[in-house]
Amino acid sequence: MSQRCGYVAFHGRPNAGKSTLFNALVGSKLASVSNKPQTTRNRLLGNYTVDDVQMLILDTPGMHNASGKSKLNMSMNSVAWNTVNDADVVCYLVDAAAGWHSDDTKYLAGVLGRTDKPVILMATKIDALKQDIIERNVAKIQQEWEAVVRQIPGSESRFLKPVPNEVSAKRPESVTELRTRLLAMMPAGPWLYPADDLSDMPQRTLFAELIREQLFRQLNQELPYSCGVKVDGVDESKKILHIQATIVVSKESHKGIVIGQGGSSLKSIGTAARLEIERQSGQKVFLELHVAVELDWTNNPKAIATYEGIEPK
Ligand SMILES: Nc1nc2c(ncn2[C@@H]2O[C@H](COP(=O)(O)OP(=O)(O)O)[C@@H](O)[C@H]2O)c(=O)[nH]1
Ligand SMILES: [Mg+2]
Known part of the structure; x- marks a missing residue:
């Protein structure tokens, strides 16, 4: 064939x-x-x-x-x-x-x-x-x-x-x-990926994508646009998948909003993202979220590469 x-x-x-x-x-x-x-x-x-x-x-x-x-x-x-x-x-x-x-x-x-x-x-x-x-x-x-x-x-x-x-x-x-x-409509040619690889996306990128989805869903107005996500670590050695991730914001004042009163906003973002990651990975997940400030990161090519995986031109 x-x-x-x-x-x-x-x-x-x-x-x-x-x-x-x-x-x-x-x-x-x-x-x-x-x-x-x-x-x-x-x-x-x-x-x-x-x-x-x-x-x-x-x-x-x-x-x-x-x-x-x-x-x-x-x-x-x-x-x-x-x-x-x-x-x-x-x-x-x-x-x-x-x-x-x-x-x-x-x-x-x-x-x-x-x-x-x-x-x-x-x-x-x-x-x-x-x-x-x-x-x-x-x-x-x-x-x-x-x-x-x-x-x-x-x-x-x-x-x-x-x-x-x-x-x-x-x-x-x-x-x-x-x-x-x-x-x-697909032209003749050899396959470029194994049939069962759903994406070329590294697992960490998929997790970051699912966390960012919650930032967009749960934060108001312009705030999500200045947030980025980086998965710092994934530990698969235990029964529960342990994921550490950082949410980056571009202003000090945004940090408090992402965290929310008594940590309520971050908790809600983390819970929804964890449930989604569990659904996608079929595993129990422990998600540890941190918030960091990197001033004006959306104008910094290196930070864009770090948080969004988009290489600077
Ligand atoms: N009812 C309905 N809503 C949709 C459909 N496709 C997308 N949406 C909604 O439209 C919004 C934008 O969808 P999204 O896929 O993120 O758009 P994108 O920015 O073009 O990727 C979301 O709230 C979706 O749930 C559809 O076929 N039917
Ligand atoms: Mg889209």
């Missing part, structure tokens, strides 16, 4: 539903999900291998306007663009409820300028909407898409019909249909 193998890159504005669909397609929770933009910071690889086909899905932070923003933001953008170059298929996601945004026009045009591979435009989260609203929003997305196509002559043939595709990460049949479609 000759092997097939390829990359699918997920793009779309923050909150479009990329990480949720990514987890659903891979069939395992690898990426953190929250209702705050930029929960995903690095590129994540999910491996779905079946029969002779290996599909490597790349979840990305999604592009955002980096002007005047931190080095962390700029690094996240460059991580995302690189995945377009690697991809055999690009999925561009638009939240059907939120509809098209002027940033989508620029972003989609940017994707098309970086690849000559097929692009699937998707209207996501359709389970959350009534049919008449879906139809109205999808029609509007279609119009805007046509405007992008007109800007870039010859691009229409690279979009896979229907445009847009309607998907829901919460509906198993929608996920299965999309997965089958993507698997069929």
Whole structure:
């Protein structure tokens, strides 16, 4: 049996539903999900291998306007663009409820300028909407898409019909249909990963990702954006998996908020993260969380590499 193998890159504005669909397609929770933009910071690889086909899905932070923003933001953008170059298929996601945004026009045009591979435009989260609203929003997305196509002559043939595709990460049949479609598009080539390696992500990165998810879910407003996570140690020698991790914040005043009154906030973050890690690892976990201050770390390339695993350019 000759092997097939390829990359699918997920793009779309923050909150479009990329990480949720990514987890659903891979069939395992690898990426953190929250209702705050930029929960995903690095590129994540999910491996779905079946029969002779290996599909490597790349979840990305999604592009955002980096002007005047931190080095962390700029690094996240460059991580995302690189995945377009690697991809055999690009999925561009638009939240059907939120509809098209002027940033989508620029972003989609940017994707098309970086690849000559097929692009699937998707209207996501359709389970959350009534049919008449879906139809109205999808029609509007279609119009805007046509405007992008007109800007870039010859691009229409690279979009896979229907445009847009309607998907829901919460509906198993929608996920299965999309997965089958993507698997069929993978080109001939040898597998790059063992079939049962779900990701190239080191265990420590996955744990850090699950801790960061709770920071995004439980901390308010801007605070999660200035938090990073590093797993300092994993001890597997005992019955209970012992994990030590540091949450880094960029200002002294943030430390107290993360810890909370009498340690209540840190405790709640730690408990939720521990339960999630236990679910993913199938083991009992003891999670030891520390909070450290590293002033303005989101502008320090070395710290970005340490806390987010994104190498400075
Ligand atoms: N109802 C519904 N909600 C979704 C779906 N996909 C994502 N969401 C929610 O939308 C928010 C953003 O999702 P996320 O995957 O983190 O978006 P990303 O920033 O593009 O990775 C989260 O609160 C998700 O639970 C979906 O198919 N249906
Ligand atoms: Mg995400």
